Amino acid sequence: METKIKIPGITCKTDADSVLKHREKLPEIVDKILSNCNEKTCYNHIAYEPIPSKESVIKIIELLKEIIFPGYFSREKLDPVNLKYSMGQTVSIIFDMLSEQICRSIRHDCFRYGRECRNCDEEGNESAVKVLESIPDIQNILASDVEAAYEGDPAAKSCDEIIFSYPGLFAVWVYRIAHKLFELNVPFLPRIMTEHAHSITGIDIHPGAEIGRRFVIDHGTGVVIGETTNIGNNVRIYQGVTLGALSLPKDAGEQLRNKKRHPTIEDDVIIYSGATILGGDTVIGTRSVIGGNVWITRSIPPDTKVLMEMPKLIYR
Numbered sequence: 001m002e003t004k005i006k007i008p009g010i011t012c013k014t015d016a017d018s019v020l021k022h023r024e025k026l027p028e029i030v031d032k033i034l035s036n037c038n039e040k041t042c043y044n045h046i047a048y049e050p051i052p053s054k055e056s057v058i059k060i061i062e063l064l065k066e067i068i069f070p071g072y073f074s075r076e077k078l079d080p081v082n083l084k085y086s087m088g089q090t091v092s093i094i095f096d097m098l099s100e101q102i103c104r105s106i107r108h109d110c111f112r113y114g115r116e117c118r119n120c121d122e123e124g125n126e127s128a129v130k131v132l133e134s135i136p137d138i139q140n141i142l143a144s145d146v147e148a149a150y151e152g153d154p155a156a157k158s159c160d161e162i163i164f165s166y167p168g169l170f171a172v173w174v175y176r177i178a179h180k181l182f183e184l185n186v187p188f189l190p191r192i193m194t195e196h197a198h199s200i201t202g203i204d205i206h207p208g209a210e211i212g213r214r215f216v217i218d219h220g221t222g223v224v225i226g227e228t229t230n231i232g233n234n235v236r237i238y239q240g241v242t243l244g245a246l247s248l249p250k251d252a253g254e255q256l257r258n259k260k261r262h263p264t265i266e267d268d269v270i271i272y273s274g275a276t277i278l279g280g281d282t283v284i285g286t287r288s289v290i291g292g293n294v295w296i297t298r299s300i301p302p303d304t305k306v307l308m309e310m311p312k313l314i315y316r
Helices: 008-023 026-037 054-068 083-113 120-133 135-152 159-165 167-183 189-201 252-256
Strands: 216-218 236-238 242-244 276-278
Touching: 054 083, 054 135, 054 167, 054 189, 083 120, 083 189, 120 135, 120 167, 135 159, 135 167, 135 216, 159 167, 167 189, 167 216
Parallel strands: 216 236, 242 276
Antiparallel strands: none
């Protein structure tokens, strides 16, 4: 087998010539990219007003975790002496970051879609304060979620374990913050938050969904909860559950936007893994149990069990 010997001087010159030959094409490529950005088919944001920062929103989520569960995820040790100081500092940072991102979101909508000025600075500050004011209520609801998870899961050794490590709880508390922003009509940020949780946990909860207390997602991977879903209190669902919409027409975006498309799940319902429940008129009645892998597109009365027939297994 012939071995090629590289001569340092010649090889370096050849490599340099190769790089130069290809780099000379870059200005032409840049011109083509910029030219294409002027076409309607290219989505871009080339403007003087900054758009929301996904990285900043993720940082806000990490900081919110510190004040929602004080001491669990703090960057430094918390004790009764430094608690107020540390909490005050973190809340101040969150306010500054959140108000800026809310303002950017509102301003982007105004400029991009030619909407009337909403006094975005004032609205950003006001909305950020409202989110922070809602933290005690969110903490109380999350406490009920943690307790329900512990009571229903023999594998959980403690509530601390659930707070530290359960993906279902992470997805739910991010949803509860995002839902508050959704209620305040803040663009972009609610969806950025829940999609961040989705990317980490595999649990897809739209921030517009209405979800009651003592809500538990067990295991969680593959769960989908659509925008207009209503979920009552003390509901438990397992992995692979879809609470979705029926197949939509091509122009559904305009026809069905802001209309009820996803099911209602009443109190004390259990939905086992792989179940699919579809449609805005579909109601799962109180205390019902939905078995695994079933497909439901019509309402179920209270105190009903819906199960698949026992499949015929073939052993060879």
